[in-house]
Amino acid sequence: MPTAPRIPHDVDLDARYAAVKRVALAAAQRGMAFYRDREALTVMHKGGDQQDMVSIADRQIEEYIRADLSREFPEDGLLGEEGGAADLQARCLWVIDPIDGTACFVNGLHAWCVSIGLMVDGEPTLGAIADPNHDELFHACLGRGAFVNDAPIRASAARQVSEGLTGVGTFHPRGKAHFIPFLQGLLSSGGMFIRNGSGALMTAYVAAGRLIGYYETELKSWDCLAGLVLVQEAGGRRNDFFRNNGLLDGNPYLVAAPGVYEQLAALIGPSLDGD
Known part of the structure; x- marks a missing residue:
């Protein structure tokens, strides 16, 4: 089991936490606009794998996320499913999936979301997962708890x-x-x-x-x-x-x-x- 991560106190997590929630929600709404008009999407398959899809929505939404985060935090690195890596050695690294669940997205199933996380000093430190189909924003920052919208969440108490x-x-x-x-x-x-x-x-x-x-x-x-x-x-x-x-x-x-x-x-x- 991994050791408990260290919480960085010399990085502006407040600004980044506010930003990741804002950007994830805005990106999810962009995703919904594509989703409602998904019959018009051009869908491609990665590497010939018929189950691994990408659409113009994935690419445009990731471009939006990258542009917004880069504008606010130009010193941070970026790693995205569609756009690859930029400045992987940066202390703060954003990790982006513009549409997680693309196969569901293009087939009209409500199991897709926008996922944006931040690593600081190599540790997962904050993140937001926006699910516009159910009006849910899951978000967390190390040391501050985990939430869906404004409600705290906890893992199951199951023993079996x-x-x-x-x-x-x-x-x-x-x-x-x-x-x-x-x-x-x-x-x-x-x-x-x-x-x-x-x-x-x-x-x-x-x-x-x-x-x-x-x-x-x-x-x-x-x-x-x-x-x-x-x-x-x-x-x-x-x-x-x-x-x-x-x-x-x-x-x-x-x-x-x-x-x-x-x-x-x-x-x-x-x-x-x-x-």
């Missing part, structure tokens, strides 16, 4: 996987060999699973106690950076996602309520840590 729903997912290039065995173990233990197509939202739901855990055989940092702060502040646990260049390459991923984390990790097995 049979006491709630576990979010799951897999990504085709690698890791899928571990997926079916995990599902078999979860079901054999009395658990049940759900997949909604958005890693950011499922992470937020763990922080909010709606899911008892979320396992993905491979996830990218822009899908989860904001949510990791939520989980931390809501009293949940996570695996060591950032090992072996996880920031850029992604890794197996587990977040869970503290009472079921070890049980879920045991069901996943050594692949969770890359062994």
